[in-house]
Amino acid sequence: xxxxxxxxxxxxxxxxxxxxxxxxxxxxxxxxxxxxxxxxxxxxxxxxxxxxxxxxxxxxxxxxxxxxxxxxxxxxxxxxxxxxxxxxxxxxxxxxxxxxxxxxxxxxxxxxxxxxxxxxxxxxxxxxxxxxxxxxxxxxxxxxxxxxxxxxxxxxxxxxxxxxxxxxxxxxxxxxxxxxxxxxxxxxxxxxxxxxxxxxxxxxxxxxxxxxxxxxxxxxxxxxxxxxxxxxxxxxxxxxx
Amino acid sequence: xxxxxxxxxxxxxxxxxxxxxxxxxxxxxxxxxxxxxxxxxxxxxxxxxxxxxxxxxxxxxxxxxxxxxxxxxxxxxxxxxxxxxxxxxxxxxxxxxxxxxxxxxxxxxxxxxxxxxxxxxxxxxxxxxxxxxxxxxxxxxxxxxxxxxxxxxxxxxxxxxxxxxxxxxxxxxxxxxxxxxxxxxxxxxxxxxxxxxxxxxxxxxxxxxxxxxxxxxxxxxxxxxxxxxxxxxxxxxxxxxxxxxxxxxxxxxxxxxxxxxxxxxxxxxxxxxxxxxxxxxxxxxxxxxxxxxxxxxxxxxxxxxxxxxxxxxxxxxxxxxxxxxxxxxxxxxxxxxxxxxxxxxxxxxxxxxxxxxxxxxxxxxxxxxxxxxxxxxxxxxxxxxxxxxxxxxxxxxxxxxxxxxxxxxxxxxxxxxxxxxxxxxxxxxxxxxxxxxxxxxxxxxxxxxxxxxxxxxxxxxxxxxxxxxxxxxxxx
Ligand code: SF4
Numbered sequence: 001x002x003x004x005x006x007x008x009x010x011x012x013x014x015x016x017x018x019x020x021x022x023x024x025x026x027x028x029x030x031x032x033x034x035x036x037x038x039x040x041x042x043x044x045x046x047x048x049x050x051x052x053x054x055x056x057x058x059x060x061x062x063x064x065x066x067x068x069x070x071x072x073x074x075x076x077x078x079x080x081x082x083x084x085x086x087x088x089x090x091x092x093x094x095x096x097x098x099x100x101x102x103x104x105x106x107x108x109x110x111x112x113x114x115x116x117x118x119x120x121x122x123x124x125x126x127x128x129x130x131x132x133x134x135x136x137x138x139x140x141x142x143x144x145x146x147x148x149x150x151x152x153x154x155x156x157x158x159x160x161x162x163x164x165x166x167x168x169x170x171x172x173x174x175x176x177x178x179x180x181x182x183x184x185x186x187x188x189x190x191x192x193x194x195x196x197x198x199x200x201x202x203x204x205x206x207x208x209x210x211x212x213x214x215x216x217x218x219x220x221x222x223x224x225x226x227x228x229x230x231x232x233x234x235x236x237x238x239x240x241x
Numbered sequence: 242x243x244x245x246x247x248x249x250x251x252x253x254x255x256x257x258x259x260x261x262x263x264x265x266x267x268x269x270x271x272x273x274x275x276x277x278x279x280x281x282x283x284x285x286x287x288x289x290x291x292x293x294x295x296x297x298x299x300x301x302x303x304x305x306x307x308x309x310x311x312x313x314x315x316x317x318x319x320x321x322x323x324x325x326x327x328x329x330x331x332x333x334x335x336x337x338x339x340x341x342x343x344x345x346x347x348x349x350x351x352x353x354x355x356x357x358x359x360x361x362x363x364x365x366x367x368x369x370x371x372x373x374x375x376x377x378x379x380x381x382x383x384x385x386x387x388x389x390x391x392x393x394x395x396x397x398x399x400x401x402x403x404x405x406x407x408x409x410x411x412x413x414x415x416x417x418x419x420x421x422x423x424x425x426x427x428x429x430x431x432x433x434x435x436x437x438x439x440x441x442x443x444x445x446x447x448x449x450x451x452x453x454x455x456x457x458x459x460x461x462x463x464x465x466x467x468x469x470x471x472x473x474x475x476x477x478x479x480x481x482x483x484x485x486x487x488x489x490x491x492x493x494x495x496x497x498x499x500x501x502x503x504x505x506x507x508x509x510x511x512x513x514x515x516x517x518x519x520x521x522x523x524x525x526x527x528x529x530x531x532x533x534x535x536x537x538x539x540x541x542x543x544x545x546x547x548x549x550x551x552x553x554x555x556x557x558x559x560x561x562x563x564x565x566x567x568x569x570x571x572x573x574x575x576x577x578x579x580x581x582x583x584x585x586x587x588x589x590x591x592x593x594x595x596x597x598x599x600x601x602x603x604x605x606x607x608x609x610x611x612x613x614x615x616x617x618x619x620x621x622x623x624x625x626x627x628x629x630x631x632x633x634x635x636x637x638x639x640x641x642x643x644x645x646x647x648x649x650x651x652x653x654x655x656x657x658x659x660x661x662x663x664x665x666x667x668x669x670x671x672x673x674x675x676x677x678x679x680x681x682x683x684x685x686x687x688x689x690x691x692x693x694x695x696x697x698x699x700x701x702x703x704x705x706x707x708x709x710x711x712x713x714x715x716x717x
Contacts, residue, residue, distance in 0.1 A: 001321065001322045001518075001521070001522060002322055003319055003320060003322065004318060004319040004320075004321070004322050004323045004324045004325065004518070004531075005319065005324045005325070006315045006316070006318075006319050006324075006325045006327075007324075007325065007326045007327065007337075008326065008327040008328070008329075008333075009312065009315055009325070009327050011327075011329075012311075012327035012329060012535075012537065013308040013311060013312055013327075014308075015329075015537075015541055016307050016308040016311070016483075016541055016544060017308045019541045019542070019544035019545040020305065020307070020308070020544055020545050021545050024308055025306055025308055025309040026308075026309065026312060027309075029306045029309040029310070031302065031488050031489065031492075032298075032302055034295055034298055034299070035294065035295075035298060036291045036294055036295050037295070038286070038287075038288045038291040038292050038295065039292075039295075039494060039495060039498065041287075041288070042286070058508070062511070121525065122525075123523055123524075123525055125525075127525050127526060130525045130526065131439070131473065131526060135435075135439065148509075150508055151507075151508035151509040152508075153509055153513075158520075158524060158527065159524070160523040160524060160525070163524075163525050163526050164468065164471075164472040164526045164527055165472055165473075165526050168465065168468050168469065168472060185498075186494045186497065186498060186509065186513075187491075187494050189494075190490040190491050190493055190494035191490075191491060191494075193455075193490045193515075194454070194489050194490040194491050197454050197455045197489070197490065198454075202321070202517075202521070203455045203457060203515070203517045204517070204521075205321075205516065205517050205518055205519070205520050205521045205524060205527055206471070206472070206514065206515070206516055206517075206520075206527055207457075207514070207515035207516075207517075208468070208512065208513075208514055208515075209509060209512065209513035209514070209515075210511065210512060211507075211508075211509050211510070211511050211512075212511055213511065214463065214464050214465035214511050214512070215463050215464070215511060216379045216380075216427060216463060216464045217397065217463075217505075218378070218379040218380035218383070218397060218398070218399055219379070219383075219399070219404055219407055219423040219426060219427065220267065220403060220404050220423060221267075221270065221271045221274055221397065221400070222423045224423050224424050224427040226427070226428075226431070227379060227427055227430075227431055227463075227464040227465060227466070228377070228431060228434065228435070228438075228464050228465035228466045228468075228469055229464070229465025229468060229469075229511070229512070230465075
């Protein structure tokens with residue numbers, strides 16, 4: 001990747017140092033040991049099952065439907081949700097987990113046989129075409145990379161086959177949550193990302209923390225679910241180990 | 242828009258606010274709801290005070306090392322192929338953004354909510370160059386459509402408008418024919434804006450917090466518009482106030498958690514989006530080009546002063562939602578895009594005292610703001626410091642002495658302040674007291690005595706008090 005540019009940094013930062021009444025600090029600044037870390041206490045020691053319960057309960061406050069199932073039953077449950085959404089056009093990530101979780105043949109074969117159009121986000125297709133497909137789709141399906149119980153959040157890391165638009169443009173969104181991805185809260189996800197950065201691994205260009213459908217209370221403070229992003233969201237929790 | 246909004250005269254703005262009964266009841270109701278949400282969210286966490294301590298510590302450390310973290314941020318953005326521009330002034334920021342717009346031959350810009358772009362008047366600067374700028378946050382969209390009506394709250398910008406007014410705006414400006422049900426109108430906005438997202442050349446966002454360690458920026462939203470702004474257009478420009486930064490993702494977690502709970506009582510908003518540079522090679526959507534504009538615009542003047550903590554603000558509006566004065570006069574009365582207690586602290590610092598000298602007096606010093614602030618900014622103490630400075634300044638010149646008096650009247654005659662008889666009240670008076678004895682003060686005894694004669698001032702509503710003050714011919 002071509003390196004970017006930085007303009008007017010020196011004068012700007014020197015001025016800040018001046019205002020702070022000291023010499024410029026260009027290296028050696030370490031985060032102090034914070035005197036308190038309450039974020040790590042939240043749901044500490046909760047079992048995976050307890051975290052599922054926390055997640056399910058939170059979903060009630062964020063207008064999100066939840067299904068729980070096993071890998072074996074996953075295609076059946078996903079098909080029920082698709083029927084509920086009455087979607088005929090579907091877009092999914094290009095993600096090996098669809099195969100691993102036994103969804104591939106359902107998506108590639110069964111669904112089209114039932115008259116649905118299934119598109120997979122395709123890095124070899126043009127940007128315009130991909131976006132157009134996602135924009136016309138009625139349902140977007142992705143996996144969750146990390147799941148936060150406390151806030152009912154699926155964390156998605158963008159990648160070649162994992163377009164930002166899939167979970168964003170269609171009116172209905174289905175997130176498949178492997179149970180093993182569930183952690184207590186944002187703290188664990190942020191820590192994970194921090195560790196990767198420290199190791200020198202690049203962060204995905206887009207990390208999305210998604211908690212239910214889009215909403216707004218900008219008109220007289222009354223909550224409207226479904227603004228620019230999805231209007232309806234279902235999480236499908238799968239026991240994967 | 243710039244930082245200043247509405248009528249020039251503070252008194253006129255206050256009068257307008259007091260006269261608008263829909264606005265005032267809407268504001269009170271919204272305040273109640275947001276406040277209750279925040280309290281509930283704080284309670285759920287259990288040890289809210291530890292969270293606040295941590296928030297304060299993080300903000301303090303970051304501000305003390307701001308040059309270091311901004312350098313780290315900019316280098317990491319560049320490493321990922323992004324371009325960083327440090328802008329000392331609003332003009333310089335706008336010039337750079339105009340230049341990018343020109344290079345891209347952009348005709349249409351789509352924006353997600355950003356206070357700092359309002360502060361620097363970016364929209365006007367781009368429109369002057371013939372580029373269309375479209376606000377996509379629902380509240381901002383409504384305001385923009387209504388001939389650039391200014392925002393009155395930093396989280397809920399269109400709080401002062403009722404749904405019938407909004408329907409009329411949609412009807413007059415966009416040919417909307419349906420009713421005034423919020424769902425219907427939101428649906429309409431969704432449809433209208435979707436095409437704009439798809440056809441915009443450039444997306445412009447603000448930045449809730451940048452993350453120094455990875456060169457990322459984060460956006461905290463509910464509507465999903467910021468995601469569209471950063472996923473669809475080929476060029477993205479992010480504009481951030483220079484203080485909106487954290488060292489690592491771990492601190493991002495803490496501040497985002499504090500922000501969401503304090504702003505809207507949610508554990509997390511629907512979308513927290515962390516963006517690093519332009520899209521990576523092989524990625525399909527996301528911007529090909531990413532620019533980060535880091536804006537000073539008066540902020541550095543606050544560094545190293547007794548007001549430095551004002552830069553700790555994470556723009557959650559919790560202080561606004563508990564402020565009794567805000568609830569009576571509404572956001573526009575502050576004459577600034579930053580209203581409420583934080584606005585009263587920040588505006589004179591970012592703009593100038595001369596234009597905003599009444600603002601530090603638009604407070605009863607009840608300290609509810611300080612108590613609500615998730616990063617423990619001592620707001621009411623900073624307001625007192627402002628007052629002291631204003632009085633000191635005023636004392637220097639004969640001509641402005643009168644202002645000092647007028648300002649003092651404001652404090653002395655605010656019922657809740659009078660009623661409090663607290664430490665804060667006496668502190669506010671301190672420029673006029675000697676050894677704590679107010680009768681030895683330089684002159685403003687008259688208003689003080691007058692207010693003491695008012696019946697039950699503590700129970701008197703601000704509105705009644707204000708009217709009485711008018712009738713009494715206090716204003717010369
Ligand atoms: S001053 Fe504190 S309470 Fe007010 S908006 Fe800023 S962070 Fe929130």
